[in-house]
Amino acid sequence: MKSHIPVDRRNHRKCRRRSERFLLLALPGVISAIQPLGEASPDDLVQQTEARRIRMIERVSPAVVCVLDQKLRGGGSGVLIDPGGYGLTNFHVVAGMMEGRTGWGGLGNGERYVMEILGVDVTGDVAMFRLIPPDEDFAFPFVPLADSDQVRLGDTAVAMGNPFNISEDYSPSISVGIVTGTHRYQWGVRGNLTYTNCIQVDAAINPGNSGGPLFNAQGEVIGINGRISVNTRGRFNVGFGYAISANQIRRFIPALRAGRLTRHGTWHARVDALEDKGVVFVEILKSGPSYEAGLRVGDRLMALDGVPISTANQVVSLLGTYPQNWPIVTEVQRDGREYEFVVRLDPVEPRMRRPVPQPRIVNRREVHRVFSAYQNANDTVDSPTTPDHAVWYVQRQHDDPEAGMGNTEHFAALWYEDQPVRMARSYADGSSGGIIEYDDKKAVQRAGDAAEPFDLDPEQTLTLNALYIAFFRWLAPVEQLELGGLTHIGGGVLIPAGAEPTKHIPRSPSGYLSPRTLEVIEYELSDEAKARFAFDIETHELVRIIVRDEVSGTDVSIYLSDYRKLGELKRPCTIDVYGTGYHYRDTLSHEAPER
Amino acid sequence: MMRASYSLMVLPVLIAMTANVPATHAQDRDSNAGFQRAIDSVMPRVVKLYGLGAGKQKGYGTGIIVSDDGDVLTVFSLLIDARHIRAVLADGTIHQAEVIHRDRQRQLALLRLTRPTAPGTSPAPNALDPFPSFDLDRDVNAAVGDWVLAAGNAFKVADGAEPVSIAHGIISTRTRLDARRRLKDFPYRGDVLIFDGITSNPGAPGSAVVNLDGELVGMIGRVVTSNQTYTHLNYALPRDVLDEFYLESLAAEQGEPTPPETTDQSETPLDPGIRLSRVGYQRILPFVERVKFGSPAQRAGVRKDDLILSLNGRNIPDADEYKRRLSYLEPGESIDLVVQRGRAIVSLRIEMDEK
Structure with a gap:
């Protein structure tokens, strides 16, 4: 098997183990830093530090995987990120296993599990695998992913894995170092295996460490180790290891889980650093997303996703971390004025010598997993029970372009056996808006009894249907779900409500887009309509539904937020609906709002 | 030192x-x-x-x-x-x-x-x-x-x-x-x-x-x-x-004369008067390229194109090893060389001058 870092001679640097004893007096810089911790003497502190590190290593090392191919030959390392056995490694580690998409994963407990290879990111050298649990209730040890944008030069970094296939019982080797560079760019091979915006460490990374985790001092995964710089001395550690950042990987996880060949994004534009002009767009493809977003040749690029730009290299490096369709906030200067554009990245096809075969059908399982996670996150009881009939009050505020926000309607909806049967509508002035009657599960009809009849337009019908599905159908036990028509289509990113079509997108403190990565399930409502349900991969909340009418080509976006426990279940209590030319916000409650 | x-x-x-x-x-x-x-x-x-x-x-x-x-x-x-x-x-x-x-x-x-x-x-x-x-x-x-x-x-x-x-x-x-x-x-x-x-x-x-x-x-x-x-x-x-x-x-x-670069005599290896070939990649075989006229080596009968095999009983695989072995010698110590000359193996003893 050809490995990116082939296993080589056993000439590696031992992991440095040091006990802290007498050094502290020689470090005046350290003394001041330890004072906030109070009475502890330097000796105690040193021992505490060491004990804490040992505890951290003991805690996380069970989740480190020794990746072997079908014939049990060593390939590299990996790490589990989820109790279901999902784990990360490098693509170059599993590249030789793509034929059958299976291998073996050994854990520190000495056990070996069958490994199934799911999605691969060839461009970014990441692959996801799943260890098959021995029984249904089995939970694998796992470790969380860190926010790798918080990683600073000099931070402690702990690499784990199976260098030189040294481990007989699959227990990982540990090496400790510091972060020696951030936001590094390492060229790939013909466009693949490119390490962009990666983390550089001096913890010993050797052949066989590939795919293994790089931890911070808290035991969170900040990256996946995959490359080293070598010189004439041979392929082993010379103090320059590179790890793919956790934040880059996180954006690809949903698609990797869905077993897909992931695609990175491109904006089909080229920037260059020009004398006295900074980093400037020198080429923009007219049919590409940058042009469409409004960028023009000559614009000076000031910031990308909140990161101030000073070199062209930096731009290439940052862009390499995003999947296709990801929205990039681009701040530019044109004629002395500042503009902000949001570019939806086009996909880049990874270059493959031969096509990667699609995995065995994982869709059914993945849909099941997403729904289970949704239920577990939102159910507070074993089997969901809704009252036989309950009244919900909905306050709807229309964001009317003419009248402005504040055009308020009130609904009182009567639900019977998980279904809305009747909804009364009234306006702020107290006049009645009529009664909507629900027929069976889907259709929404209008009934008389209204002072003035109103029409429910098709878009609104779709919206209501989607909401209906979201709230009630999915609360049935997962086992009873009809999976037909449901497809796990990969990932997305949440642009928070109110930000579409996007002029303003909130950012995380580090300046990047608030990284709410989504898993997306598509559902065929009918031949003419599809709904895409997006779940946050961290909280498992349903955060967005997009309903698309294939006939008219119109979209309705529904954002669900403000999850609160109402009765037995957690429900989103604020729902924003964006359609063509309208927006309204529903606020849900069991109690009648004050008029 | x-x-x-x-x-x-x-x-x-x-x-x-x-x-x-x-x-x-x-x-x-x-x-x-x-x-x-x-x-x-x-x-x-x-x-x-x-x-x-x-x-x-x-x-x-x-x-x-x-x-x-x-x-x-x-x-x-x-x-x-x-x-x-x-x-x-x-x-x-x-x-x-x-x-x-x-x-x-x-x-x-x-x-x-x-x-x-x-x-x-x-x-x-x-x-x-x-x-x-x-x-x-x-x-x-x-x-x-x-x-x-x-x-x-x-x-x-x-x-x-x-x-x-x-x-x-x-x-x-x-x-x-x-x-x-x-x-x-x-x-x-x-x-x-x-x-x-x-x-x-x-x-x-x-x-x-x-x-x-x-x-x-x-x-x-x-x-x-x-x-x-x-x-x-x-x-x-x-x-x-x-x-x-x-x-x-x-x-x-500023134009001040730099102090002369001091070379430590004790660090200079003894020189029997042999210059080795420098041709080779990675390892340079110890072929004699030139023998200095009147040197101890010439007196002992070392010739151009001899391949040095051993020095004082030590195997000499390459030119570096030859230099290193020389550096270990005390002044006046004689050198036993074994060389290959054509197909013959020849033993030679170089008597060094006392310094």
């Missing part, structure tokens, strides 16, 4: 191993506080250098700023033979650098930054602004076992304004080298600091080595291999040696 070799380092290294990670690692959320001060101090005082490269000699390296008007210390290498040496500062500004002085013995060079030429930089900094610099004159506390950081342009990983790479380790010992640079013995005979971290990488020579307070402890020297173990040595020239060189360079620039 004793020449401590790399293998002698083992003892100090073992002792040093018992030292540990800075105690500030104790603060979980703030795990790099121990290095932060050093990082902040060293970064603006290091420059990335780009110059002449050829073959395995990389055209990039590192330098450290030692005066606020832009004097830069780096190692003596092919890089500085470039017509234009480019120095990229931490803020990304690009300066031309000219060579002021070079020292083959210490393998050091002094450069001086000229005004910025700055493609891709904006705004161009005021040329009169003082450069952030290290004070070579300042006595810095750096003992065996102390933590140090090295910062430099190793592997050319950082570009433009991107911060250079760092490496961390502890000072293992202060000693002298028995080392070589490819086939030649390394001429520097003074003290060096040896580290447990890996600092010997392409581009790293010239890197600043600082203590945790960010004070300059030394500068990473050229990539050399140990004569004993053939491994790369992770060493730095100590600050006092740099200071000595800097003062000499300034004096030389």
